[in-house]
Every structure is written in structure tokens, then in C-alpha cells.
Amino acid sequence: MRRVVVTGIGTINSIGNDVETSFKAAVAGECGIDTITLFDASEYPVRIAGEVKDFDPTTVMDKKEVKKADRFIQLGIKAANEAMNDSGFVNAENKRVDESIADRFGVISASGIGGLGTIQKNSVVCENRGPKRISPFFIPSSLVNMLGGFISIEHGLKGPSLSHVTACAASTHALADAVKTIKINGADRILVVGAESAVCGAGVGGFAAMKALSTRNDDPKKASRPFDTDRDGFVMGEGAGALVVETLESAEARGAKIYCEIIGFGESGDANHITSPVMDGPLRSMKAALNMAEATIGEKIKIDYVNSHGTSTPVGDVNETKAIKELFGGVENCPPVTSTKGQIGHCLGAAGAIEAIFTIKALNEGVIPPTINIENQDPECDLDYVPNTARNVELTTVMSNNFGFGGTNGSIIFKKFIK
Numbered sequence: 001m002r003r004v005v006v007t008g009i010g011t012i013n014s015i016g017n018d019v020e021t022s023f024k025a026a027v028a029g030e031c032g033i034d035t036i037t038l039f040d041a042s043e044y045p046v047r048i049a050g051e052v053k054d055f056d057p058t059t060v061m062d063k064k065e066v067k068k069a070d071r072f073i074q075l076g077i078k079a080a081n082e083a084m085n086d087s088g089f090v091n092a093e094n095k096r097v098d099e100s101i102a103d104r105f106g107v108i109s110a111s112g113i114g115g116l117g118t119i120q121k122n123s124v125v126c127e128n129r130g131p132k133r134i135s136p137f138f139i140p141s142s143l144v145n146m147l148g149g150f151i152s153i154e155h156g157l158k159g160p161s162l163s164h165v166t167a168c169a170a171s172t173h174a175l176a177d178a179v180k181t182i183k184i185n186g187a188d189r190i191l192v193v194g195a196e197s198a199v200c201g202a203g204v205g206g207f208a209a210m211k212a213l214s215t216r217n218d219d220p221k222k223a224s225r226p227f228d229t230d231r232d233g234f235v236m237g238e239g240a241g242a243l244v245v246e247t248l249e250s251a252e253a254r255g256a257k258i259y260c261e262i263i264g265f266g267e268s269g270d271a272n273h274i275t276s277p278v279m280d281g282p283l284r285s286m287k288a289a290l291n292m293a294e295a296t297i298g299e300k301i302k303i304d305y306v307n308s309h310g311t312s313t314p315v316g317d318v319n320e321t322k323a324i325k326e327l328f329g330g331v332e333n334c335p336p337v338t339s340t341k342g343q344i345g346h347c348l349g350a351a352g353a354i355e356a357i358f359t360i361k362a363l364n365e366g367v368i369p370p371t372i373n374i375e376n377q378d379p380e381c382d383l384d385y386v387p388n389t390a391r392n393v394e395l396t397t398v399m400s401n402n403f404g405f406g407g408t409n410g411s412i413i414f415k416k417f418i419k
Contacts, residue, residue: 002039005251005417006259008087008191008244010079013344014050017115018082020355026343026369027390031221033235033345038199046208048142048220049066049199050237050345068137068319068345070149072350073225075240076147076195077154079353083242084155084191088256096156106159106187107148110170110194111402114350115142117200147195159187159268165349167404168309171241171411172352176265178245180391188250194353195240204236209277213291214312224346225373226310227381228340234311237345241353242358259360260414263301263397264293270407277316277403282323284307285409290327291400293413303328303413304393305368307400309358310339311346321381331382336393338345338386342372352402352410359400367392 009019014032016022025032033050041047043115052096057066057074062083066074089097089105097105122138140146145163152161160181164174171194178190209215214233216223224235251258270281299392308320328334340358347354356366362368365391374387396416403409 001183003248004182004245004262005248006245006249006262006360007256008083008241009259010056010082011148011240011354011357011362012052012075012078013239013347013354014052015056015343018360019357023358026340026358027367029343029388030221031372033220033222033223034082034369039201041204044204046204046206046213046215048223048235050235051199051205052238053297059418068141070118070141071197072111072115072195073147073150075238076109076193076398077242079195079242080128080151080191080193083244087244088153089244095154101189102156104156104159104188105308106158106161106181106190107152107157108162108174109146109148109151109354110163110164110349111146111147111196112165112167112170112175113196113203114144114197114277116198116203118142120200120202129400133414147193151191151193154172155191157191159190164223166404166408168346168348168350168351169402169404169408169410170352172356172402172410173231173267175352175356175412176267176410177264179262182247184246187247189244190335191242191244192353193240193242194333194350196348196350197238199236205401207236211270212313215232222373224312224342225324226312226342227378227385228374229376231312231314231317234313234341235345239344239347239354241357243353243356258417260363261417262412263296263415264289264413266292266411268409272407275405277319277407279319279323280399281328281407281409282320283326283401285411286323286327286399286401289411289413301391301397303397303399304395305335305360305362306337307355307398308339309401309403310335310341310371312341317378318380321383324383334383336368336384336391338368338371340369356400356412357396360414363395363414364396367406
């Protein structure tokens with residue numbers, strides 16, 4: 001079966017508007033969480049988030065087109081453009097791929113919610129001013145699959161155009177779907193894009209009503225604290241991540257830079273509760289990824305590092321810790337585990353793509369970003385979380401996890417490419 005490699009990456013998030021800036025900041029333990037500025041949150045119980053900074057949508061879209069796309073689409077286009085340029089398939093002068101490969105070049109997009117801000121805005125208009133005042137761009141601006149729609153037009157991608165909406169596992173599932181599609185010869189190359197921008201009244205208010213968010217409003221830089229005893233919920237983030245994946249044959253034929261090979265992925269469902277996780281689902285997801293990876297390589301493999309889902313929620317962090325210990329057979333056998341959500345917050349459906357990029361960068365540069373804000377490690381979370389300071393270590397095979405509401409789970413394994 002065909003081998004699949006990553007040849008382009010791009011991201012925008014609260015600590016950087018490109019890959020290099022973001023990863024450098026993540027390694028340095030910088031935090032992009034601060035008081036919300038995207039809307040007036042002064043009367044909300046939660047007033048903090050990881051917002052993207054200094055982003056002008058007219059740098060990625062024509063000014064007339066900006067009003068046709070929700071912010072999550074704008075952020076997704078930014079990440080996609082970086083990944084496509086990085087891959088070498090397009091450049092500043094020619095944004096569209098060569099016509100000879102277009103019909104075998106797909107796009108798979110992902111978001112947990114999509115254009116929530118646009119939905120909120122137009123719902124208010126409908127209620128207060130009547131249906132005739134709703135924007136004609138409302139529906140295409142807010143649909144999740146329009147993320148891929150805009151991007152496919154931008155880059156001339158005529159292969160499979162698919163979309164995933166599986167909560168916080170969405171872009172991990174999109175990446176896995178890309179690998180599947182290429183392996184069964186449904187496409188030769190796929191651009192995977194996960195994007196989210198739900199930092200609006202409905203988003204923050206809704207998650208706050210569930211008691212899912214941290215209320216550490218007076219200390220935003222310390223609010224997201226995965227695996228710490230004093231964690232009190234996740235902090236919303238926004239952003240996007242994009243990865244170009246293609247067959248090894250295609251990458252080698254064009255002399256592409258190869259970041260890594262994707263050797264395994266796993267998906268599972270808890271079948272238990274709409275919001276509260278159980279160990280069984282994440283464990284089966286990771287086992288499936290590991291089994292596939294070993295079948296791909298043809299031998300037992302050693303996972304050197306896990307980028308965890310690690311949301312900073314009281315239940316979720318303990319649950320994932322238990323699943324990782326069960327997978328590897330006890331604390332003493334577990335690799336280092338970190339969460340980068342302390343730095344950028346929880347980017348919901350974009351989390352998987354952004355964190356996959358951080359994981360791939362760690363693999364290539366031999367440095368594990370720290371889990372920041374661990375001041376008193378939870379005794380139930382007893383793994384090596386690389387607290388507060390990055391660690392230089394040789395990495396060969398790494399795993400990234402993402403889990404979502406509805407009990408949906410995804411895990412993916414990357415291996416350093418060796419010819």
C-alpha cells in the first residue's frame with residue numbers, strides 16, 4: 001500500500017502567525033492567552049481566550065471577498081497558503097497548482113463549529129430586524145465545508161473535497177481521512193486544513209454555561225494549566241493549521257522536502273456520554289494507531305513522545321493519563337507527554353492540525369515543547385509532562401491525540417523519514 005508523507009505545513013494561532021514563529025514561542029513556553037478583545041466580554045463569567053493577533057484578512061483575500069467568509073475561513077486560508085507555499089506546489093506568483101495534477105489533488109477541511117460568529121450575528125439581525133435583513137453571504141460564510149471550498153478555488157484543487165465536523169477531533173480525523181484516501185488511490189495529494197474561530201458571545205457563553213472553561217480571568221497567562229492540581233477548565237483558542245500530504249513516490253519524484261511519514265492512525269467512539277470522557281475510547285484510538293503503525297513498519301515500534309489532547313479540564317486530563325499508562329503498561333514505560341494548550345488554549349476543531357504541526361516540528365528539530373503552568377502536578381496525572389521547560393531529545397516516532405464531545409477520538413503517528 002502507498003506510503004504517505006507530509007511535505008508542507010502552515011499555521012496561525014495566538015502565539016504566532018506562521019509555523020516558525022509559533023513553534024519557537026511554544027518551545028519558549030510563551031502564552032498567547034489574554035483578555036478577550038474580539039467582543040465585549042465584560043459581563044461574561046469568562047473573559048479570556050487565546051486570540052490570533054495582528055491578522056488582516058485582506059492579506060489573504062480580496063477586500064470585497066472578506067465579507068463573504070467567516071473569520072474561521074479567513075484563518076484557514078492563511079494557514080493553507082503557508083502550507084501550499086512550503087510544499088512547493090504553488091508560489092507567490094502562481095497560487096494554483098499545475099493543471100496536470102489538479103484532479104488528483106484534494107482538500108479535506110475541518111472545524112468543530114464553523115462560522116459561529118456569523119451565525120450569531122445573523123440570528124440577531126433576523127430576530128431584531130427581520131429575515132429580509134439577513135446577509136446573502138450568511139450561509140456560505142458559515143458552513144464548515146466552505147473552508148475547503150474557498151481554498152480549493154484559491155489553489156485550483158479539483159480532487160476530493162471533503163469536510164469533517166467531529167468536535168475537537170475534527171482535524172485529526174481530516175488528516176487520517178487524507179491518509180486513507182491516498183492509500184486507496186483516491187488521490188495523490190491532499191491539503192488538510194483545520195480552522196476555528198468561536199471566540200464570540202455564543203461560543204464563550206455556551207462553553208461557560210457548561211462550566212467547561214477556566215474562570216481565572218485575573219491571571220490569563222496561567223489559566224490553561226494541563227495536568228496541574230489547580231486547573232479549572234480549558235481556555236478557548238482560535239487559529240488554523242494546514243498540512244500537505246502526498247504519496248512518497250510523488251514527493252521523491254519532485255525532490256520535495258519531506259517532514260515525516262504518517263505510519264498509523266486510530267479512531268474510536270466512547271459510546272458513553274455526550275461530554276464526559278471515559279478511558280476506553282482514547283485507549284482504543286491509540287491502540288489502533290499503534291497497531292497500524294507496526295503493521296506499516298513490519299515490526300514493533302517505540303513511541304518517543306506524545307502530544308496529548310491535554311485540555312486542562314479536571315476529568316479529561318486524568319482520563320487521558322490513565323489511557324496512556326494503560327497503553328504503554330505503566331508509568332515507567334511511558335514516553336514524555338506534553339500539552340501545548342497552555343500556550344495557545346484549546347482551538348477546538350483546529351487543535352488537531354495545529355498540534356500535529358507542533359508534533360512534527362518537535363520530531364524534526366529534536367526538541368519537545370513544555371507543558372507550561374505546572375506548579376503543583378496532580379498526583380493522578382503522574383507522567384513525565386516536561387513541565388515548564390523544553391527538552392532537547394532525539395525523536396524518531398511520535399504520536400498526537402485529540403478527543404471530542406460525543407465521545408469521538410483520534411490518534412495519529414508520525415515517523416522521521418528515512419530513505
